[in-house]
Amino acid sequence: LRADIYPTLESPSATDWADRMALPVASIMWTPVAxxxxxxxxxxxxxxxxxxxxxxxxxxxxxxxxxxxxxxxxxxxxxxxxxxxxxxx
CATH class of the missing domain: 3.90.1280.20 (CBS domain Like)
Incomplete structure (x- = not known):
């Protein structure tokens, strides 16, 4: 969900998305997982x-x-x- 990836930004730019999508999953994942x-x-x-x-x-x-x-x-x-x-x- 966009809100989960960018909880503090109202409308992320294409550059913001590209930067975020280049991050490893470990940097944004939840652990432990319910x-x-x-x-x-x-x-x-x-x-x-x-x-x-x-x-x-x-x-x-x-x-x-x-x-x-x-x-x-x-x-x-x-x-x-x-x-x-x-x-x-």
Whole structure:
């Protein structure tokens, strides 16, 4: 997200972007990375997304290996579809 890369600039110039994109990932990455496991309760995932303001979270196994990614859209889809959401009821 642009706001994550440039949190203090309102409208970075092309030169600012080029300079920033030339940096190594280690200089801007977050560590440790918030993550969840496949059996994490969906409400817990939603709360972590709200607390961290992240768009999604990596899903890791017991060894810390990446198995997937869960996004805000995934959470909304799960809430809307199971059980089916009756918006007009």
């Amino acid at each position: 993550s969840v496991t496949p059996d994490t309760d969906i409400r817990r995932v939603a709360q972590v997304l709200l607390d961290t303001r992240l768009p999604g979270l990596p899903v890791v196994d017991d060894n810390g290996l990446l198995t997937g990614f869960v996004s805000r859209t995934d959470i909304l889809r799960a809430v809307a579809n199971d059980p089916p959401l009756d918006v007009w009821g």
